[in-house]
Amino acid sequence: MKNGSDRPQDRLGSAMKAIEHGVDAAVGDLARMIAVDTSFPPGLGYDAFADLMEDLLSPMDFACRRETVPEELWRVEGGPASGARTNLVAERESGKPVCGLYYHVDTVPVAPGWQRDPLCLTVEGDKLYGLGAADMKGTIAATLLALRAASAEGVDFRYDPMLLLCTDEEGGLYPGIRYLAEQKMLKGHILNFNGSAAPRIWAGCFGIFNLQLTIRGHAVHAGEGNRTGVGINAIEGALPVMNALMALKPIVSARASTLAPPPHATGPLRPQLTLSAVQGGTAGGQVPAEIKILVSRRYAPEERYEDARAEIEAAVRQAVAQTSDLGLSIDLVGHLIPTADPDGPHWPRWEKALSDGFGYRPDEFHKWGAASCSDFGYVQKAGFGPEVLLGGLGRPESCIHSPEEHTTRQDIVALAKSILAYLAADFAADLIPEDRYHEGDYPCLR
Template identity: 30%
Template sequence: MYKSKKVVVLLTSLADISAAVDQFNTHQFVEFLDQLVRINTTVPPGLHYSDFIAIISPRLEALGFALQIVKIPDEFVKQAYPMVEGSRINLVAIKDLGQEKTITFYGHMDVVPAPNEGNEKWRTDPFKATLKGKRIFGRGVADMKGSIAALIIALELLQKLDLKPKYNIRFVACTDEELGGKSGVYHLAEQGFLKGTIFCMDALMWDKYVVGALGDLLVEIEVVGMSCHSGLNFLGINAIEAIVPILIELLKLRKKVEARRSTVPGIPRPETPTERNMSPMLNLSIIRGGIKNNIVPGTCQLTIDRRLIPEEKIDDVTLEIMEAINRGKAKSSAKDVKVNFQYLYAPLKVDPTTSEARRMQQVICRVNNIKSDTLQQLALPASTDIGFLNDILKTKDIILRGVANASSNPHGVNEIVSLVDIFTFIKEILLFLAGDDLPATR
């Protein structure tokens, strides 16, 4: 950037942006991320959201963002997530620059638990951002406090370099994504806080463009039998045996379900390496029965993880599962079968042809030196609370990009993020927001 009293030459090319980012002090970023990681926002219980917001708010205010705290009604939270504690406080940051279009950056503040003993022993303190070589360790550095820190640093560089964004900018820092997001982005979307193109930073840094994600339905089944002494088993009803007909019907359903294909490209299966479209999944994930070897088990619990493709409707999915359970129940000796459904995440479908999606694809190619005709489109095999926005906002104008990579091990022990990926993401944000040598945004 060259300044005089009358002339300002803006750094809007990739070369100039890259040079500015490469000069940024690595330790300043690590110190900022460390502040965020030290705030234990593990959910459940999901405490300390206000402490997290207190760290990022002054930096956003210094950039000219108007801030609004959105508290989710306690009665709604108790009904949606009875296991949590404390208030659900979300942050909305708005900077109106008089542009025709708006970008809303999305991030979630919560993290999953970080066990730190036995086989789950960390190399470092999980609630500190620890730099080792060119990698940062800590719970949430990849999912997704690293993305939030990178965005704020990018916005600070945007101002420092006098770059002119081509969009009005919003940022929402939300609660409880790891539980489903209904007390976070779901509520904010319903209340109208998300505008324009949604930029979800809870995603990967890779050589692909994300065009969707699976939905997630949790199914809990309890088969009720009758306990008794194992030496008098004819007096009882073995709940483990009673669940077998239900398991058989569910496995039959699984074959039917997983034969379906989405129009959205996904990760190919080993047996069909050329078939790239997503398919739904039905997983028998947890089974519990019995308390002692000499007691006929009186109950048996089964948990199902059902992943949905965008073409599926939740009502149809729950109906076919219930029908399979009832077919098994009719052949079972169970006294009762109890079923509970929890719709955790909706499937997501992204439109890769919107002007902002095309712009972001160009950004990814330019920053990462990828030929545009080789950039592969792919859906995530995981789920995200952003999926609900397809229905709430009636939009597919959604971008998914973040700092995690395939080796980051989010949700696992020794979660890491690469400094290279962090600074690549910062470059992508700057080029996307302000780059001139890209296709027009209209």
């Protein structure tokens, strides 16, 4: 039995109040999600997270299915990824147009410096601390809160929600949403929650690729290391490589993109080259035989991936050539291509929903891009879009990808209200593009 009034607007208002009253349940959902380690690399927790989400979604009459990315698409010998790449698709179909709700379920690994247990939600007042709290498990909790409130109050939806809980956004070689897009499994239009709690109109974003450099020497007893031709120290041999990359770094960052920067930026968005991880050596008594260096390169939409990669490889190979007998391999272990301007006919209504949920004024909205990256460039390349809506829980103070990542109860409530409003049939009906345009005007309305 639904608890709602006979009047649609009364039901929507009651559901908004139910969101406020039900936030503790959302906090409980978030605690269960954070307890499942889905950090990438390596990405071993995807099946366990799918188990949890099926448990949470099945009572709301969602039909869940698992779509696993084939191993030959993502595995790199000696690369950082391991385990099944299990994506969960949850649908509740009634014949209405579909709105996809996208989340990446992976987090970055735990960084040194956490003062709280990163895999156990810590509640301190209205702040909610845990790995993935803002990026982006908290957005899943907000969605569940909105869906439960709608069900309890009998809110009629304009769109059938299709939840896309996907893998390997945090630097993977073959993100789950890419696979779903290329297999033509996506429907309708998509709300991407890998964004910020800000009055933002998405203008697109940079791409990123990760190269794993493996430099090989020859291991011997460390006491023999001073004998010429006996041992080849891979770590010492890698120093010219790292120096060459550090020399290239300011050259890369001197370039500028025309992509609109955030309002708080002090200048244009710029490409970046970063030494992200180094692994090598085993013990003080052994000359190290191997070192792996992870190089991350964020590239602007104006740059070609092939050129950016060739520039790095040329610097690395020239540096390795200075030391004889070193072995070298260069492997691509992660790649997200740039996302083009995702504007489209659903944006005005999503802006209205964000305004109602977060309290933004219409004049506060600005269109801007970011040097942060998205897996939705692949979605556009597969022919889905280009429209993609964007929202989320990220704030400058949220410590995303850093120790003490957190979100707040208030932001979860605000995002849940925005989601509920957008899905509801009786919210801003004059802005529903399916009712304003013919199918031929916009492919995303089909």
